[in-house]
Amino acid sequence: MSSAEIATVQESEGFKIRWSDLAPFIALAVIVLLGALINSNFMSSNNMMNVITRSAFIAIIGVGATFVIATGGLDLSIGSMLAFVVGIMIMAMNAMAPSLGPWAIPAGALVALVVGSLCGLMNGLITTVGRIEPFIVTLGTMGIFRALITFMTDGGSLSIDRSLRAAYRPVYFGDFLGVPYPVIITVIVALLGAFILYRTKYGRHVTAVGSNSDVARFSGVHVGRVRTMAFVIQGFCVAVAAICYVPRLGAATPTTGQLWELQVITAAVIGGTLLRGGKAHIWGTVAGALILEVIANVMVLSDMVSEYLVAAVQGAIIIIAMLAHRFTNAR
């Protein structure tokens, strides 16, 4: 390299457009466009808001999953954990309702956040202190949480106290200046997640641990702590999703959140987060969650494909996304 070239070193850190980073957003735009062409009802603001609101759960949990996956981990327990946290929250609120009245709702939410974070802490500590693959650990806790919610509901359903229903309903069904609360909460969670991941030392350590844990260790990063904290963030996000979920159906059942872990991981991966760690896209995950929900919605609205095949199409999407990634990176 000549010295002249060195002298012209780019001044800015550069907002170079990376097509692979934009891919999930482009894909989302294309699918929305297709939806609009297929059915005119699709673009109605009512339908749109509905779709976005429903994607909130996967998006919120996905923000946490992005952290775990970025450290090179994986959490399979999130769907069951959500059901468990929902169950605990309902039980806590129902127990507090007689004495606290509507204040039982924020108190229950606090309980949910604590329990969710503790569940994540448990996953994290077993993984790091016990030195067990996160896949195995969370496979185990997935079973445990699922069994616990089945036990707590006695195989049936666990409903929220009637006195709280009206007060709590708006958290899912209400809106602020026309924007549904779950959407606002999703945006706040994603903003916070993006801040932590991209703008703090902890976030920097997350990507370092995920891209090469040896380098991180040799640089004095406490790898175990970083990994454990990612699971705690995941648990916290699950609790936030639970808080939004309870007013929607008002009950927990043994099938609450079933297979959500797969949807969440799919959203993160099609959003551009690498499953082997080191590269994380919070907003990509949010786009991924939207893509999944929009596809389901378009299929329901159109008569071309049976809606029973929604999961098949979502499954195909993740494979196509990965193949596209492979080919764009092969250069």
Place this chain on the structure above:
Amino acid sequence: MNFSLTDRTGSDTAPKPSVLHAEVLSKAYGPITVLSDVTLDIRAGEVHAIIGENGAGKSTLMKLLSGHTPPTDGAISMSGKTITFANAVQAEDAGIVLVHQEILLAPDLTVAQNLFLGRELSRGFRVDDKLMNRRAAEVLARVGSSARPTTRVGDMPLAQRQLVQIARALLDDRKVVILDEPTAMLANDEVDALLGIARNLRDDGVAVLYISHRLEEVEALADRVTVLRDGKMIGTWPAQELDQRQMAELMVGRELSMLYPPKRGAAATDPVLIVEDLSVDHGKIAASFIVRPGEVLGIGGMIGAGRTELIEGLLGLRPAQARAIRVNGTIITKPDVGTMMAAGLVYLTEDRKGKGLLLNEGLGPNLTLQALGMVNPGLRLDRRQETRAVKSAVEEYDIRVRTLSIEAGQLSGGNQQKLLLAKVMLADPSVVIIDEPTRGIDIGNKSQIYHFIDDLVRAGKACAVISSELPELIGLSDRVLVMRAGRFVAELTGDDITEQNVVYAAASSGDGTEGRKRA
């Protein structure tokens, strides 16, 4: 040491018949010639030792002879007929086998399964375990191994695995057996056993090519010795004509160039790093040492002597215990990378791609990863400050980049090394320990790094350098500690810092070998 010098057959009888002949073999990778004009005659019933420094071309020569890679020039002939090997399997079919230095066995398979891996014996469609176990027992007995064919390899100690690896090479009749540093990972009595195996092979009429760093083994075992240096062949001698010191001199014999800055001379300042009785990997490595401001301490020794492990132990990257560690007067009770950095000591790993840099990340995240808490005390990352740090590092350490948004993996080796240096220097340490400062980088970058080291030492900092490149160790150091089998066996200063002295201390059984005492 108790290697018997009389236990050598055939050294004074008529020359043995030649089985393998190499004529002016050369090997080049692109424009770089790594081996040139080697002519060798390998004879049946003889142990032929190949010695040379790291990078002298020993491994390349072995790869050529065993068909792992083709020569660029020259010819190999067996019993007078010129032959070319397309791959290692063809060479093995011709009776030449290379026993690798690293253990290449599947830990979850049994000994017999490993021995026959890829060439399983079968009866019809079924593998014949009974026959394989019987054949395995025979060949294991031949190498003096007591292992049972049905033992899982992963359950065996390292030395036993080494024997299995040799047994695998001997499964079929061999004319030439090449042993590439077979004792690198063995303890002392295991070494004796291995030398016994080599002798048995020789007595069976096999030609044994023996590559080793350890000159006392060569002296005890070899019938003839070939010396390589800088990819060139220096010569072949009957082993009894050379003693260990002469071998060391033949291996070295090179002048220092102006590559190195002038030396500063031994410093008389108070030590900034004091390490007392540091024991790493449960006592396998044990040492005390100090480093003074204004000096470069060289840590020499053969690969595998335990130098890197010692320093990794010092930083808490391996299980370690110490009577006392003091950095800048601060007593360190529980060392880890972070507390050491806070006290003023940083370590630059030898494995820059595996442990030093995040290859998929940009310059900024790499530069600031270690010292992030120091240069950026607040919660929020200051991106502007980071960009400034990158710019000044690029300038100060002359990291040649076309754009600042490049990923670390796209840099050349030399620029990666400079980035790594900038990374650890960002914490403004008073002691820098650099492991293999110039491995795999070109001569221009090498010289620059030597001058960076000189600059920081002249600025009153202390520097310890682990180097397996002797000229580098000699050219940089004001004081040299030589490690051998996990113990420091010699300290050299001033004019005593010569390649001969370092090689002698590192490889011979001469003075100060308490480190290799029998357990």
